[in-house]
Amino acid sequence: MVLLESLTTEGRQLDESKLFQTACTDEAALIEVLARRTIAQRQLIKEQYKQQVGKSLADDLDSELSGNFQKVVLGLLMLAPVYDAHELRTSMKGAGTEEAALIDILASRTTEEVKIINLVYKKKHDNSLEDDVCGDTSGMFQRVLVSLLTAGRDEGTAVDPALAVQDAKDIFEAGEARWGTDEVKFLTVLCVRNRNHLLKVFEEYKKVSGRDIEDSIKREMSGSLEEVFLAIVKCLKNKPAFFAERLYKSMKGLGTTDSVLIRTMVARAEIDMLDIKVEFFKMYGKTLYSFIKGDTSGDYRKILLELCGEDK
Template sequence: MATAGSKGTIKPYAAFNAADDVQKLRKAMKGTGTDEDAVIDVIANRTIAQRQEIKSAYKSTVGKDLMDDVKSELTGNFEKVILGLLTPITLYDVQELNAAMKGAGTDEGCLIEILASRSPDEIKRINDTYRIKYGRSLEDDICSDTSGMFERILVSLSTAGRDQGSSVDDSLAKQDAKELYEAGEKKWGTDEVKFLTILCARNRKHLLKVFDDYKKISNKDIEASIKSEMSGHLEDAFLAVVKCLRNRPAYFAERLYKSMKGLGTDDNTLIRVMVSRCEIDMLEIRSEFKKAYKKSLHSFINGDCSGDYRKVLLKLCGGED
């Protein structure tokens, strides 16, 4: 389970008392109407570990499931974000992946975001939890819902096979850069398998050297080459891999920006990133957001969302910087 870290905006609540929080939530949801502010005050100011204690205490003292009461009392995006915050982080990822593939249509962006950004240990926990929750493997669902090279890169990412070392072999880095160049820019058509083999298997430090060497050989950044050589979801997947290797918080800042810019809001992406990163690296994401878009994440959320849903997201954002 993720633990509250120094780079997150949600910290352990110092005066935490699960029994007191249960009474506050019970009072907020009992009778006609719901005191949304009281719900936010408890749920959005506790860590995920503290929320699990609240859920246990709620069941033992009230005799009901807190998640069920939330579903019956809240609606829309406010319900969705509160339920997300009450869900253990690995299970939350698992449910998001499953929802992305369930029914008609596929949310390819969700599949790419989670599988490209999670560590191998996190991916392993996701695989185990997915099988327990749904009685089948994540890989099987990916294969039944996607196809072609896009399917292959998702399967590759879902195996959590990236080298976790930190050694850099200079001659191999030059060779990898040369092979990437020859698989894309230098030839008619693109050898996507070569991109997959190198980008999804080598360790991060080695690949950062590969990207530097690639630029010297091709006079183009690896991202620019991917954009010119590929298209659609495959392009999005390879770009996500490169961006997460280079600067994961900047990748999430971009995801948040794109979820809010233009007409309409991609609420699912906005909620997922805010919920899943608030205890891990939201302070860094905020910083990257302001650097890239010259406005604070707080001001974007304030101008793009409304009602109780906005109040929760602003709490998770943690400030106006």
């Protein structure tokens, strides 16, 4: 298979004349090229490959590579919403559902990003993302995901102090202050209000209840519903810290949750990886680089370390 060799000159314009010069799969070249280029540059690489070879680069790599290294490489070739739609589809097809993918993506993306993911998913699979989510989940967890999918969160910045106090009281009375939990009230507030307003709600909630909202969610809920509400709150408070925690949990202890590790590294590489690395070190006293290096191997390790960047 023809592959990539020299693609940029000091990170500037792609050099089309020097493209794809080796005649076999060269994993080192793949890592060098794909992990060090922007998403936009990788789209140009795909276009040039098809022009010069007459085949899809993704299809060729899919047949040439395998395992976790293959998953990272193919993920890097996708546009962000395409990758998100792919991960959501993968999490639901076949036996069982990977709730972590549904939670990580839908709780962390902006309203505009969710709208685009919905469109991409529909075009690719001839079925709405909402229909597939409803067919694969149930109960209040499903209702929270559907609410996130509607992309109806207020994206403004205005804070209504009186409403923030009322929202805090409503959540408290729906949980800690009663027997049983009215999860709908949590949904109505956490999935609809804008970020600035909710940060004020969280402050007021601690005054009313004497606890952080996360602690109350853990006390009042369990399973996937607990996880999705916690993810929403954590992403609103500090999204890089949320992903740092996801990465840490994917690697600590016995075994590695590679799906979470791959999805997070690929999806966040060009968005907030530097911030995630800072939060990771603050939270765990070790670098993300060192964790990846100690928990993975081979070309899979090499490409993740390239996406991570320097050990600091």
